[in-house]
Amino acid sequence: MTLARHGRRTNHRGRTESTGSVELHLSVPPTAARRDPTGVRPHWGVAPMPVARTTLIEPVINVLAHVAGCAAPADALCVWESALRKGAVQPGVLTGVRWRGSAQQLAALASVLSDSGLETRFVVLMRGLGVEVRQQVWIDGHPVDGLIGERLVVQLDGFAHHQGADRRRDLRADARLVLLGYPR
Numbered sequence: 001m002t003l004a005r006h007g008r009r010t011n012h013r014g015r016t017e018s019t020g021s022v023e024l025h026l027s028v029p030p031t032a033a034r035r036d037p038t039g040v041r042p043h044w045g046v047a048p049m050p051v052a053r054t055t056l057i058e059p060v061i062n063v064l065a066h067v068a069g070c071a072a073p074a075d076a077l078c079v080w081e082s083a084l085r086k087g088a089v090q091p092g093v094l095t096g097v098r099w100r101g102s103a104q105q106l107a108a109l110a111s112v113l114s115d116s117g118l119e120t121r122f123v124v125l126m127r128g129l130g131v132e133v134r135q136q137v138w139i140d141g142h143p144v145d146g147l148i149g150e151r152l153v154v155q156l157d158g159f160a161h162h163q164g165a166d167r168r169r170d171l172r173a174d175a176r177l178v179l180l181g182y183p184r
Contacts, residue, residue: 048103049061068101068102080109081110084111084112085115122145123146134147139177151182
C-alpha cells in the first residue's frame with residue numbers, strides 16, 4: 001500500500017554486478033525524491049505506457065523500457081525475446097510503441113526465433129563478429145536453432161536437454177543431418 005500511495009510500482013528484479021545479489025527495481029514518478037534505498041533500484045521517468053498512480057505492477061511494455069535502460073544490451077535482448085516467446089507481448093505491439101534510447105534498437109532486434117537466452121546470446125555474439133545466423137531453419141522436416149551459410153548447423157541446448165528422451169532426439173537429428181551431408 002505504501003508503494004501505491006507514493007506512485008511506485010514493482011518493475012522487475014535484477015542482480016547487482018558487483019555482488020550478484022538480487023535487487024528489486026521500482027518505477028517511480030519523475031518528481032520522486034532521488035533517494036536510493038539499499039536493495040532497491042528506482043527508475044525515474046515517464047514510461048511509454050501511462051498507468052494509474054495506484055497501479056502496483058508495471059505493465060510489460062514499461063518493464064521492457066526500463067530493462068532496456070538498466071541492463072546490458074545482450075541481457076536486455078534476452079528479456080525482450082523471452083517476453084515475446086512467452087506471449088507477454090506481441091511483436092506488433094513492440095513496433096507500435098514510441099520507444100526512446102536503447103529500447104528503439106531492442107524493438108528492432110527482438111524476435112520470437114530464439115528458444116532460449118542461450119540462443120539469443122549466440123546470435124548477438126555472431127552478429128558482433130559479422131556472421132549472419134538464420135534461426136529456426138527447417139531441414140528435412142525438422143528445425144535447427146541456427147544455420148550459418150548453407151552447411152553449418154548450430155544446435156544450442158542447455159544441460160537439461162542432454163538427458164533421456166531429449167538426448168536421444170538430438171542424436172537422431174545429428175545422424176539425419178550427417179546422412180544429408182552436413183558436417184559433423
